Amino acid sequence: MRPSVRPVDPDAIREQILDAAKECVIELGFTSRLHAAIAQRAGLSRPTVYKYVGDQDAIFGALFQREITQFFVVLDPVLRGQARDLRVGFVDAIVFAVQYARAHPLLQKGLRDDPQVVLPWFTVQAKPFVELGANLLSPHFQRLFTPEQLAEVSPKAISEWAFRIIGSLIVTEGIVDTTQEQSLREFVSSLLSIAFIPAPDPELVRGAG
Structure with missing residues (x-):
């Protein structure tokens, strides 16, 4: 039997990204290049951050x-x-x-x-x-x-x-x-x-x- 795959919750992933983004902005500022830091803090890949929220302006x-x-x-x-x-x-x-x-x-x-x-x-x-x-x-x-x-x-x-x-x-x-x-x-x-x-x-x- 194949293991069951948990369904992806886009809203939960988006909230996870925004939680990490808030912490990164407070720590690093609005003008820093943030995608890598956000991805690392959220435990996700950079493409996932782009997919669920977008570029840096979209994140803000x-x-x-x-x-x-x-x-x-x-x-x-x-x-x-x-x-x-x-x-x-x-x-x-x-x-x-x-x-x-x-x-x-x-x-x-x-x-x-x-x-x-x-x-x-x-x-x-x-x-x-x-x-x-x-x-x-x-x-x-x-x-x-x-x-x-x-x-x-x-x-x-x-x-x-x-x-x-x-x-x-x-x-x-x-x-x-x-x-x-x-x-x-x-x-x-x-x-x-x-x-x-x-x-x-x-x-x-x-x-x-």
């Missing part, structure tokens, strides 16, 4: 997508635990996300040592992540909206706004110190205060002109 893209998906898994219970208050939920989501990112070893390694590789994922290559974030955040923000608010604004638009604020706070150093939770919370709350300023009365605007 897959890593970013996996890490951001895992982030939303962690964020989910934070948002579910919120009372029905849009502003509180929005601020908590921003604060949690920024603090999570600032403690994330892979992201911080890239921002510190290889920003030319990482920054495009927050700018010119950000669309897939913005869409992913909007899809995952929208149900939470929708739960926090009143029926009146839902009639006027899209939860996806709010989700994209949240993603853009998070990205800016992660990659851009500003004049306001947001490295501490309380100062970060106050800053985001102040942004919301500006956003919720009522529109000026058209008659007053015409009169001032």
Whole structure:
């Protein structure tokens, strides 16, 4: 009798490769030639790494997508635990996300040592992540909206706004110190205060002109 052959699980192999890739990037950086190191650490051949993930750019893209998906898994219970208050939920989501990112070893390694590789994922290559974030955040923000608010604004638009604020706070150093939770919370709350300023009365605007 021939020995049974265990079926290949492509998802498991891909995860094995990405686990090894994350360790290699943190150790060696984003600009190193990584396929050989990833293959060795994963216990696979280089052709297998190419087959299941792709070239180095594809590996980075897959890593970013996996890490951001895992982030939303962690964020989910934070948002579910919120009372029905849009502003509180929005601020908590921003604060949690920024603090999570600032403690994330892979992201911080890239921002510190290889920003030319990482920054495009927050700018010119950000669309897939913005869409992913909007899809995952929208149900939470929708739960926090009143029926009146839902009639006027899209939860996806709010989700994209949240993603853009998070990205800016992660990659851009500003004049306001947001490295501490309380100062970060106050800053985001102040942004919301500006956003919720009522529109000026058209008659007053015409009169001032």
